[in-house]
Amino acid sequence: MKFKRLTKEQFEELQGEFINFLATQSITADEWKDIKQKNPKVAEEELDVFSDLIWEGVLSKVKYLENISANHMHLFELEDKEMKLISVKVMNPKVDLRTSEGFGWFKKNWQSDFVDYLTASKAYTKDKNLDKFQLIEQGAVITKGELYQWFDEIISPL
Numbered sequence: 001m002k003f004k005r006l007t008k009e010q011f012e013e014l015q016g017e018f019i020n021f022l023a024t025q026s027i028t029a030d031e032w033k034d035i036k037q038k039n040p041k042v043a044e045e046e047l048d049v050f051s052d053l054i055w056e057g058v059l060s061k062v063k064y065l066e067n068i069s070a071n072h073m074h075l076f077e078l079e080d081k082e083m084k085l086i087s088v089k090v091m092n093p094k095v096d097l098r099t100s101e102g103f104g105w106f107k108k109n110w111q112s113d114f115v116d117y118l119t120a121s122k123a124y125t126k127d128k129n130l131d132k133f134q135l136i137e138q139g140a141v142i143t144k145g146e147l148y149q150w151f152d153e154i155i156s157p158l
Contacts, residue, residue: 001048003055003133011047014054021050059129064145067138070096075148076140078132086151087118117155 011018022032027046036043065076073088092114096102109115124131136142 002052002130004051004137005048006051006054010054017054018050021053022046055133056129058142059132062132062142064143064148065132065135065140066143066147067135067140068097069139070098070102073097073147074140075151076135077145077148077152082121082123083131085118085120085122086148086155087120088151089116089118090114091116117151119155 006014019029022028025046027035032043035046063078065078067074067076071090071093073086075086075088077084090097090102090106092105092109095105095114097106106115
C-alpha cells in the first residue's frame with residue numbers, strides 16, 4: 001500500500017465509486033460478499049488498491065496545503081515541478097493562531113516585529129503525490145489557497 005487505507009466513513013461516502021471499481025474487475029456484489037467471507041486477505045488487498053487509487057486522484061489535483069499550529073503557519077503551493085512554502089512564525093507566546101482571537105491578533109499585527117516570514121521552494125522527489133501525502137500526514141489540510149495567495153501578494157515585493 002502506497003498511502004493509507006480510507007476510513008470506514010470515507011468508504012461509505014465513496015460507495016458508488018467502489019462499486020464501479022469492483023465492476024471494472026468484473027466483480028459482482030455477490031462475488032464481493034463471497035470474497036469477503038472466504039478470502040478476507042484478497043478483500044483487504046482490494047480495499048488497499050482502491051484507497052491508493054482514490055488518494056492518487058485526489059493528490060494529483062491538490063494545489064494548496066496549509067498546516068497551522070499555535071505559532072506557525074506553513075502554507076504550500078504545489079506546482080508541477082516544485083512545492084513553494086510561505087512560513088509564518090508568530091513570536092508572541094500568548095497568541096494561538098488556531099483560535100479566532102489568535103488569528104484576529106495576527107490580522108492586526110502581521111507587519112509587527114512579532115511576526116517572521118520565510119519563503120522557500122523544494123523540488124519533488126521521484127513521487128510528487130507521496131510528497132504531498134506526507135505533508136498531509138504531518139497535519140496539513142487541503143485548501144483553495146486563499147491564505148497562500150494573500151501572503152504571496154503582500155510579501156512578494158519584500
